[in-house]
Amino acid sequence: MSAVLRVRDLTVSFPGRGSAGAVTAVDGVSFDLARGEVLGLVGESGSGKSTVGLAAMGLHDAARTRVSGSVRVGGTEVVGAPESEVRALRGARIAMVFQDALAALSPFHGVGEQLAEAFRIHHAGASRHEARDAAVSMLERVGIPAARARDHPHQFSGGMRQRVMIAMALINAPDVLVADEPTTALDARVQRQVLELLEELRQESGTAVVLVTHDVGVVAGTCDRMLVMRGGRVVEEGPTARLMTAAEHPYTRALIGATPSMDSVPGTRLATVDGVPAAARWDAPARPAGTRTLAEVVDLRVEFPGRRRGVFGRHEPVRAVRGVSLRVAAGETLALVGESGSGKSTTARVLAGLRRPTGGEVRFDGRDISRAAVDARLRREIGREVQLVFQDPYASLNPRRTIEEIVGTPLRVHTALDAGERRERVAGLLRQVGLDPAHLGRYPHEFSGGQRQRVGIARALASRPRLIIADEPVSALDVSVQAQVLNLLMDLREELGLSLLFVSHDLAVVRHLCDRVAVMRAGTIVESGPRDEVFDDPKAPYTRELLAAAM
């Protein structure tokens, strides 16, 4: 069996600057990829999986990276080869699909032109006309009509853009395709479509695929074989079916158990990578159904000013939320589910008092709070009771403040505690979220993503709120860290009797965590009800579609 990609003892390190030592991103990785095979390269951020892909393409920054070992594409060595030789391989024999197609496609050129360029680079004799024809037929192959070849990437949806990316990578029929998190930024339904397309094209062309991903679920559905990486090394390797059911290495098992699936028991603790087995609370306690309404919106409408038409034209408003009614009972966890652009985050922001609704009622504890976004005093009073946890733990913490300042700010605003008492409380909060109080004086960049999200949760808890609104709080986190944060949220909810509005697109996570579910689409709620009812017996066709994609 001849390997189309042969990696031997690949080591990639970034020599540090000055006192900082060298960082070894990939450490002695070896594998073979057979013609037509799909290999899953699985790992969390920092595992070196993407670096392997880039090194195979020879696309690392040569000035700042040291690469040793061997990568052979077909029979040609990539490591240490002159740039011109590697360039002849790139895009022709080995091609890459990047995670974020919006960033990876040129915003300045039409998609057809970008495909044609990829064609012409490796077909020196081809005329512009031939290149354009090749581009258009490849676009049509991935389901993009020829009429749209002149459109720019920003005019396409996320799924369509990823199709363009795939078409561009395959236009020269390469032997190897490196797909780096090709569906991570996509909604579940679209993710499924893109993966199916990739599989179809693979069967047609016989291109072997290296699928780089953190998502064990994606690997399970698509790959013949998988390679689990951690800290730059290969932890375990084998056929996907065997690893999914009977992995030998505890890390692999933890990685697989850390993602809530559509079959796991809701409310149970999730396995985490750092050796905590799925144990503790075996049977989820039946959570008492809340009856007293804590927060609600009635017939909520939110419009954004849109594009202006004509010289003195009016701004055509974009209707983000169109008549949404929902309520969160005391002690209850309500999930707001929907794909990107469905209006779920906007609804959450209104409930948090951060955005003024165009119409409808917003009440917290019976009190009208629709003016909170424009009334500083009301906003402050609401801020004590309603707190937020954000998606991106990197962007939502001020990098120039210490953890003590960050977590203590709500205390300064909402309580009369003096500095010493505040410090005491902050230390207690850190303990509560599982962080060491000795780290009070540290800055956010000294923490990992999961720890930062804990800091964000500690900040949200500081003013002892009754409602926490969490907008995709685990979407940006690695699976093992995601498990830790979900476990923490479940513990805190139990301990403090918190109400939780959980905004998410991830149905498995929602099913695991929430009591009731509201499904949003295009600014309206298409279905809402108790968790089991929505998941076991969905009424709206859209809910069924979402569930089918998540399975």
Next chain:
Amino acid sequence: MTGYVLRRALQAAAVLLAITAAAFGLFYAAPADPALIACGPKCDTGQVEAVRHSMGLDQPLAGQYTDYLRGLVAGRVIGDVDGTPIDCPAPCLGYSYTLHQPVLDAIGDRFPVTLSLAAGALAVILVLGVGTGFAAALRRGTRTDRLLSGFTLIGASVQIYFLGYALQYLLVYSTGLFPVPQYAPFGADPGAWATGLLLPWLVLGFVNAAVFARLARSQMLETMHEGYVRTARGKGMSALRAHLKYTARGAAAPLAQLLGLEAGALFGGAFITETVFGLGGIGKLAVDAVVQNDLPTVVGTVLLAAFFVVLFVALADLVVALLDPRVRLA
């Protein structure tokens, strides 16, 4: 697109109107008496009053202002110092009593100098500023990078009058490497036009190039790591070509905007450069007019400068929208 141009034109008209009003108001707050100056030191009170009347300075301020605006749109007849009527067709910027000619003519006489100077200086800025910035970014961290960045920094830290006089002395008078700076109309002799302005172009361009070099360098460094540049290389394109086609385009928008502002400023006149090299352009005309209390010329040159700034800023926005299809003109 049409909507954009119309909106921008209306905006520009409003800005220019506000500027004429401000120039008028400020000028009248000044203590000097234009009539006295126009009449000369030997005039008696009666003669000054007569001059004041024929200049229209005895009218209320609002009346003078509306007269001025009407002249701008429809033209008007102005009285000279001795009362003889002078026809001033639209766009009438008034009549200069110190230069004894309509302001528009005074500007028209000097504008080719300013136009030539500004266009050449902009070319130098583009090549020297943006060019070295791009080159430094492509060779970041190397000696070339430090050398180029340091070189442009000299320009930013040196004053035009010092550099201008020093180079003029060194290159023209003691070595004769450059011809004596002077303005020769382009139409008559393009060769003489270019050689005569070469030194002023280099000096004015060099002094203004550093900002562009620094911005170009930092923009390039930022854009270099964009995903689409990596994608281009992933297609098998060479790094240099990918940077020229994609990185440069991604880096261009802020440069175009800054260049628009710079062009607007340069077309409004470059007083110091004109003075150093003895070129009679709009800058010199404007400063002379201020010194001599020549109100119509002051307002005229201020208006012209503002017009160019507004024009080039709008053009820069248009260029940015053409460079990047995601940008919507608003």
